[in-house]
Amino acid sequence: MENQFLLLPGPTQVPNRVLQAANQPMISHRSSCFKKIFSQVTQNAKRVFCTENDLLILTCSGTAGLEAAVVNFLNRGDKVIVASVGNFGNRFRDIAEAHGMDIDFIDFPLGTAIDPAVIADRLAADSQQQIKAILLQQHETSTGVYNPLAEISAARGNHPAMLFVDAVSGLGACPLKTDEWGLDVVVTSSQKALMVQPGLCLVTVSERAWAAAANNHNEKFYLDLTKAKKYADEKQTPFTPAVSLVYALNEAVDMLNEQGIDNVIAEHYFRRDAVRAAIKALGLKPVADDQVAGGAVTAVYTPKGITSAEITGIMREKYDTVIAGGMGAIKNTSFRIAHLGFIRDMDLIAAIGALELALWELGYNFELGTGVAACQKVIFEKRKIFKDRD
Ligand SMILES: Cc1ncc(COP(=O)(O)O)c(C=O)c1O
Known part of the structure; x- marks a missing residue:
């Protein structure tokens, strides 16, 4: 097929530099060579998220990363707020619902953003501080709306609710400062602004979210992020990663950091x-x-x-x-x-x-x-x- 003008919200165009990086001879994912690249791309990708938090690179699409966030850092029956401004907000609700969360679903009109004051009111009304997390999109792909993450985060005040951010279509395209804004879990996937083929998902995890993971009782296997962290600390992945895409991501992240x-x-x-x-x-x-x-x-x-x-x-x-x-x-x-x-x-x-x-x-x-x-x-x-x- 001839090259198209591809202006999709994913998969997006892959630059030649990235295509060529992916097109390298295969190596063992347990080799020192892979460990070096994996650790390098993990460190460099943190700059794109503006974070020092742990960053996990998983072989799966963004939706699996969102499910991993729900399954690893929340328990069945936990109270959560899902703030939605469109289709992907609804999907985050569906994921939380599938795992038995007690959901306060706040739906804002199409074309508008989440109003931080509404979040502040909901949290202020939660005198027992039972709400465990707020689930939302950084950028809602169905409408093109950017949610004011910094203000939403600040609206938490002293309430301990974690903030889980679906940054699948927004990371690298819209503002996101993980550490400065206290974002607990941020998820993106490779086929959007990261300029890589589909197949990788990146998740950052705050200390607070890891503390929640330590008290987590959900059953999980492939999406067990505690296990992924254990391996990541050894510059490894628990299962076979998409090696070629890791090469590609390494190059793409370099391109972003160069700019x-x-x-x-x-x-x-x-x-x-x-x-x-x-x-x-x-x-x-x-x-x-x-x-x-x-x-x-x-x-x-x-x-x-x-x-x-x-x-x-x-x-x-x-x-x-x-x-x-x-x-x-x-x-x-x-x-x-x-x-x-x-x-x-x-x-x-x-x-x-x-x-x-x-x-x-x-x-x-x-x-x-x-x-x-x-x-x-x-x-x-x-x-x-x-x-x-x-
Ligand atoms: C905001 C948002 N969340 C989640 C997804 C799902 O990501 P994936 O298709 O990588 O599973 C998308 C995909 O377009 C998205 O735009």
């Missing part, structure tokens, strides 16, 4: 601005409110009478440009342009250009080129091109 994680995130927000400018110039409405729009994904309502499948289908089949449809309640009436990971300026222009071609074919009324021009303008400003023009 600096704050710069990487700033670049994502520039892309967000370019895409949102284009969308608005085309007379379309983004799902996320301006103040809460994250750097990873821009979800957009379709024009009246046009479905997301029609738009994404034409873009994919005729223009080799792959974006995502909607999810949940807005599955048919929204589409998502993802700008996370290894995305270049031309990817943005291609995506907006292909979107215009699809909308035009579907009879939407607008002036061709207005979206592309708006996107180009943001790029010019960012790159300071033609800065001497009036």
Whole structure:
């Protein structure tokens, strides 16, 4: 298959440097060579999470990491708050439900973020301090909303509830300071802003979460994180890891650290601005409110009478440009342009250009080129091109 313009919220484009790193001869995962790479990538990946906490690299997708968080650090029947702003918030609830948690589910309207004051109120009302954890997304992939993690964390005050963060689509694309914000468990997966093929999941664990693990009674085997830590301390994994993906992750993390994680995130927000400018110039409405729009994904309502499948289908089949449809309640009436990971300026222009071609074919009324021009303008400003023009 020819290369596509891939602007999906995962899997994302994998840079050549990372592809080549993965494409190395196989070695024993018990060899000193593997131990060296594993320990190096573990240390370097901590910089992306802004943490000194333990970091575990598991061979599984992000969902398994979220399940591992619930199973290892909470007991059946524990009270938890699940704060949701969309589809993945609902999924975290489903995981907690599957493991018998006592859930206070707080659902915020689509397109908005979690309100820290609501969390503060819930915790203040918990005079017995029975709530063990708050489960939420850093970035909700179905709407493109970034939740104000720092404020939510601060809203805990002196309440001992742990904070479990699903950072699957947000890590490396939106702000996240694990240690500064006191995030207890943070989960991401390789196929998003980390720019690696699917198959690895990264989990950071605070001291407080490890203390909870010591009192954990759930049955678990593959997802036993205490066992994973025991092995990680020896630069090992309990089971056979995806060795090639560990090579790939090592390279990708180097790329991120070379650029600096704050710069990487700033670049994502520039892309967000370019895409949102284009969308608005085309007379379309983004799902996320301006103040809460994250750097990873821009979800957009379709024009009246046009479905997301029609738009994404034409873009994919005729223009080799792959974006995502909607999810949940807005599955048919929204589409998502993802700008996370290894995305270049031309990817943005291609995506907006292909979107215009699809909308035009579907009879939407607008002036061709207005979206592309708006996107180009943001790029010019960012790159300071033609800065001497009036
Ligand atoms: C916010 C969020 N959480 C969880 C997941 C599930 O991750 P995985 O597909 O790696 O299991 C995704 C995937 O898109 C996601 O965006």
